[in-house]
Amino acid sequence: MKRLPKLFVDQRPRDRVADLIEEGIDVAIRVGELADSRLLSRRLAPHRLCAFASQIYLEKRGTPQHPDDHIHHNRLNFRFQSAGQALRWPFQIGGRAVDLTPNAGGVADCSDAVAAILVVVGIGISLSYVVASHVERGALVPVLRKFSVERSVVTALWPESRHGNQNMNAFLAFLGGMFHSPTPRDKLLKSPAGK
Incomplete structure (x- = not known):
């Protein structure tokens, strides 16, 4: 939001799969296997x-x-x-x-x-x-x-109708910088002394 002051974030954490097209959601970050072929996607991290x-x-x-x-x-x-x-x-x-x-x-x-x-x-x-x-x-x-x-991956998904949108591209670039592999979280799971 500091980089893109006109960007509006409406966060909706939930344990159900939202219909991005029907609900008018620009981008979703999902954990797990993907099933909706109407969406474009980018793998962010395992x-x-x-x-x-x-x-x-x-x-x-x-x-x-x-x-x-x-x-x-x-x-x-x-x-x-x-x-x-x-x-x-x-x-x-x-x-x-x-x-x-x-x-x-x-x-x-x-x-x-x-x-x-x-x-x-x-x-x-x-x-x-x-x-x-x-x-x-x-x-x-x-x-x-x-x-x-x-277990599977963290993935960004968005409707094809948003493809090429300048704000969407900026947000996806931001997400790409936030998620990289190996992630800092992976270092937390390094196993000292075989534990």
Whole structure:
């Protein structure tokens, strides 16, 4: 907004796929697989899922060394608002992707809430970009990092009718500068001592 003072931002974070054309949305940033062929798209960055917990919790309960160890811990899970289903926890084990369904003590349907609640509750799975600020200030630490999974990508989408729009091109260029691979968040998941 500093660079483009005439730019108006109407942010609509939600756990449902908006119809950009019908709702008159210029650009959307989506995480996950894309299905709408009427839209143009640009891959911005990959994203990773990893387990996180607070250092205080880990000091009391110990740090899990393998995904199977999660059964010995308090767990918080994410529930998709659109489907009402809980997230299956993905891990990379022995060269293959394995999804585990935790018997969680609680769920939240907002990824930001999951990150905030994890500071006191236990262990949970989250996207690296959601918890990055919590990790940077030391409120959360990644656990089971060597088992973390890259899950699809962050993508910008826009209707073909906006193609060539000067404001749209400026915004897409800005997004391209904000998202690069590897992202700074990926550094948070580097695995010291094989953890």
